[in-house]
Amino acid sequence: MDRVQWSELPTELLAATAKRLSTRIDILRFRSVCRSWRYSVSPNFLPLQLPFPAIPRDSIRETIGGVFSLYETTVYLLQPADSPHGHGASSKGGWLIKVEEQSPDHKVLLLNPLSRTRIKSSPLATFPAVLNLSDFRFSELGKDYILRYSGYRPLTVSVHEFEELFIRKAILAPSDSNPVSIATSHDYAVAAIYRSGKLGFFKPGDEGWIVLDDEPHRYEDVVHHHGQFIAVDRSGRAVVADQSSFKASLVAHPIVDSGVRKQLVNSLGELFLVDRYLDRGPVVFTKEEEIEWCNTDQGGSDIAARFKVYKLDFSEQKWVEVKSLGDRVFMVGDSHSFSFSSCDFSGYKRNSIYFTHEYLCLYEEENGGLSSYDVGVFNLEDGSVRVLASFPDYSQLF
Template sequence: MAESQSIARTPDWSILPPELLQIIAKKLPDISDFVNFRAVCTTWRSSACVSDPPPQLPWFLEEQDLLEVEGDLRFYSLFSGKILTVPSPNFSGNWLRGRTHDYMILYNAPFCKFSLLNPLTGRKIVLPFLDIAGPHPVWVGPDPIESGEVVVLLGNSADFKTGILALYHPAEREWVVIEESCSFHRRDAYFNGMYYANEEETGDTKVINTVTRKVVHVVPPPPEDEIEGNAITGVTYLVQSSGDILRVILHDNELIEVADCRFYIYRLDLRSGSGGNPHWVKISSIGDQILFLDDDNGFSLSCNDFSGFRGNSIYFIKWHSQDIYDPPLSLLCRYDIVEARAEPLNCPFAKGGTWIVPSLR
């Protein structure tokens, strides 16, 4: 009797149409899945171009000792909830800091040397010499050398009497240095040639045109009576979000429980109003945007690029201890703006860290 059943065969996935493969590749919001997709075969690799990757959710890079950037770098993936390990060259004597796309700032303090480093690929780009004390990155755009995006650092003069804002333009291959009497803050913001500096003592926000090097606006802080009748203690961030500048205040201290954290958010209105002067407007929603905050800075992405992730939310670091005598540990948390509720995520990095949008460029 002839066998009537056909033998099952393993599908040949390499014959899928290129246009279908491109659609699938564009739906991979975690770079590790994108890498695995490209590794299947030559056809899949050619359909998932490194120069045109899908929008990527940030990874959270575990804090390393300031002067010992060596060994493996550990990342927490928001998409998978997994810990990912990437070998790193030995950069002992350097610190590595984010903000926030593709490349991080690698700084050698003894020799005042700055470089851009892609921690995933190991690509390193040496920047010109810059004499600046206590530098912090404020903005490192996506693939800054290829795209021409400016690199922005802040710090102080050698005598710490003035604040220094330094901008590196890849086309000119040199730093532009702006000195101000105020001290710049690592949670300041840069957007479209304007630098937004928050003064801790007064709460004022200076808006500096980085082309003319002039202060064009001084915006007073929002009145305290708009914040439930009480002064807010905590941390203030200036964040560019969908073309707006937001003032994001985290009401927190190390003894407050995660559930008791609160955020207060304001949008900068540079148009006439409130006596014709620029002012802060309290808002209760940031729409489809997601804010990512760490100890140094913050940035914003749209949830529309990431299926399963909700907008109107904030991912942030919460430092917590049970007792004033205990050293604080960090918790990575998500805050729902509508519900005014925070919850911890399953990230084990107790020393904190920084966000980076991963890239293979």
Template sequence: MPKRKTKSSTMKERSSADGLLSHERNWSELPEDILHLFSKKLSDISNFIRFRAVCKSWQLSAPVNDPPPQLPWLVEIRKYSEETTTIRFYCLLSGKVHTITCPTSHRFKISSPAWHYLLASCMRNGNAHLLNPLTHDQIHVPSVNMLGGGCPEYIGPDTIEGSNIVVISGYADWSLPPPNIMAFWRPKANDWVYIEGVGNSPNAFYRGQYFSNDRETGTTNVIDISTKNLAYQVAPPKGTNPHLKGYTIMVDSGGKMLRLFQYYKGEQFHFDIYCLYFGDKKQTPCWVKITDIGDQILFLQYYSGLSVCASNFPGFKGNCIYFLKNKEYLCRYDIGDGTIKVLPCPLRFLHTWFVPNLV
């Protein structure tokens, strides 16, 4: 038979429980360095926002200018009326859809993945600006002298200047053939800086240099934007078939410049991947074929893309490529075994990738 509790034992248990209650942790008094470590694990920015909202000490431990690494969101832009534009973001990490309604009517230029800001123009007055869709912060952008305003090639961090940079490309005028031109702008500058004679597609921005491919020859022209001069040229990868139809994509991946060729092999897509190899100073830079990108994950949209480190995102495998098929299907390509998996996605139209931020 179980022993009956005596009066003294019951009193001891109550005393012990009272002692535990009296020593309960005040979570607002956790050490700031511990809180900061916790905040750096919140790879869904919505959780980072909730973390900062707990109390003052938690907010101070997680400054908005030092957020945790963020997995890119998928973007769908819908226009329901002349007065509002709705943006839907799909977070692969949480599986949630975030819907944001812009305060006024905007027309967004979506042609490449973007970091932190989207390039938009007001449909009422035509003024262009960078818009952070999470905070609604706007940065005025001077008008650009390019047909149709050009197409954004890169919106994101500038490792040379330590700020942001916007790179666009397009045509200078209506002459035939139209001259190709690119322009770049930094938020503290008064106007765009133009560079003529660049290739026609695809393009990428990498360490202060503009990589531009010639669609006909496959040659990569590398332009130093600080001098506006041609730094060097890179011949097409050896052994490539110039008659094979597909997409050439340029991506800065983990500090390396990659060139990918996406094409149909049988009934499914396949990727040939090349890394820019510099060798010593006496060698000419060249494309070297690789079969592994390590811990990196690529997120592609037609001719451009971005890259993140898989180890920052538990549950995500490196050496993979996420790409958009016909703007309708989200697919994952495993570089290791060459398999493709169509992933569930609640968005109807898949426009681009966007890396969220609060500044």
């Protein structure tokens, strides 16, 4: 049998193959093989256009107009192609980055992986100005979504209206049959948490957002887990909503003696809850010692001091406390959390939670003061908290 050149494969076969690719990087690499492969599949860049306002307000819609634009960001572990698998994830050989693709011209924004803060220029001389896909190995660790208001005229609203109209977090659930090609698909659903703490949903074909009538609960986080949306409120009470009907039902009762902030993490097919407890502060961490109290102008603001981790027991409808994460690493960000194994990527501390907090400070003598909004590392085994800069070999992973 004569061999067929790759460039001469049938378009139908290429399209069927592309549907089985699981990441954006795979899609881009697939399209880079040759001209016929490139035109066989669309890159499908977001944003999606969603209705504004999120909570129906005819007066605002008529006088202001506009839409929500949903942008996708992806967290990657970026390593040189010549580094061994499971190695090189240090300041000398790898970076944890969040990338937002804004347009089909392949220009991207580089963001802090645990927040949505834009990195205007890389602080590392070793970080490449151009990311050639053939020179690096990309490991996709998670996705985050950003809703931006695109208005036709300036928007002026009261504080109450701002809480009701705008969205703090949104997640996208694509079709199971077409998990990557989102922008051209009409089979997806969006779940969102409003700044007021309400929970809303949208899918193509709906006239507007569906808001869950669930007062007085204020939701703090929502994730997509095994084909369903699961949201948790401040007490730890969690509800599950079907992706098609958006009917919500209780999946976990509140936590006794719970903390002040709840964040959900998908890990190895299980759903975990990270509960944050606060002490008065702020606290300053130095590279030589773990915790040092100080006086700043912040006026006694709270500082994340410890965490508890729970795993969802669906059958018992409760959160079960977990004392150890094993070799897992939890990354708990402002709007998105994810996990991976420390065995797969060296440089990350096993059984630990990496987190951000605006009052987590590192005292930098060379800068003559406090550098806020650093990355903290909570060790679940001994309960210690240290800043990432305490680990010299890995302080520039972010």
